[in-house]
Amino acid sequence: MATYKKRGYKPKTKEAVEAVEGNIEEQSTTAEVFNSLDEGASKTEEWVAANQNYILMIVGAVVLVTLAFWGYQNFIQEPNEEEASNEIFTAQQYFNDALNGNAATRDSLYTLALNGTEGKYGFLQLIENYGSTAAGNLSHYYAGFSYLNLGEYKKTIRFLQDFDSDDEMLAPLAKGGIGDAFSQLNQLEDALKYYKEAAALQVNDFTTPRFLLKTAITALELKKTDIAIKALERIKNEFPKSTEANQVEVHLGKAKAMVQ
Numbered sequence: 001m002a003t004y005k006k007r008g009y010k011p012k013t014k015e016a017v018e019a020v021e022g023n024i025e026e027q028s029t030t031a032e033v034f035n036s037l038d039e040g041a042s043k044t045e046e047w048v049a050a051n052q053n054y055i056l057m058i059v060g061a062v063v064l065v066t067l068a069f070w071g072y073q074n075f076i077q078e079p080n081e082e083e084a085s086n087e088i089f090t091a092q093q094y095f096n097d098a099l100n101g102n103a104a105t106r107d108s109l110y111t112l113a114l115n116g117t118e119g120k121y122g123f124l125q126l127i128e129n130y131g132s133t134a135a136g137n138l139s140h141y142y143a144g145f146s147y148l149n150l151g152e153y154k155k156t157i158r159f160l161q162d163f164d165s166d167d168e169m170l171a172p173l174a175k176g177g178i179g180d181a182f183s184q185l186n187q188l189e190d191a192l193k194y195y196k197e198a199a200a201l202q203v204n205d206f207t208t209p210r211f212l213l214k215t216a217i218t219a220l221e222l223k224k225t226d227i228a229i230k231a232l233e234r235i236k237n238e239f240p241k242s243t244e245a246n247q248v249e250v251h252l253g254k255a256k257a258m259v260q
Helices: 014-050 052-100 103-115 123-130 134-150 153-161 170-184 188-201 207-221 225-238 243-259
Strands: none
Touching (some): 103 123, 134 153, 188 207, 207 225
């Protein structure tokens, strides 16, 4: 039942007194809340007014950055990507010819792939001029393997370390290429590290058994038989149809003989 307050009304019971007091308290609390909100809104308005120029500068800066990024992507990056993808074609041809050619012409073809010829860029010029593009990044991969085949192992390591990819084949091959370069430099601990990384980076039937075997052979040279046995057993169990599986028993026998 509703309670009405009339002029001169005085509550007679305890319950009525408490009801009136509660109503007064509720009204007071509500008023305080609205007063607080009003005060907060006033302070916010005052702060905005006092810092209006600063706020406009921040908004303007955000807009400029957004427009600059959009302009860079559309007027610089995209044209560069297209140009670089066209320029890399000749260098790739030289590289593929070197892989498939005879030993007499191989070195000269790798050199042409690196340095270019007849007005066509090689991988080094692509890296210098289009380093931020996909073709520029891929040129690090090709340059690294060109130097590996030319026997320039420190350059191999430098260029392959600068190659950035999560491709299922290229990423582990690049890691393994660094391992090969360290192996040629007789830095076997470093070689082992990169072979293990290459084997673990992507699991597939080509690169994984390949670098597991290199891990095992390098580990045996370092007399780390536990690592070698683990890698060989994995090839045997997980990649029994791979080419590397044909060599497992020989190396596994060596590893087990070293343990005894």
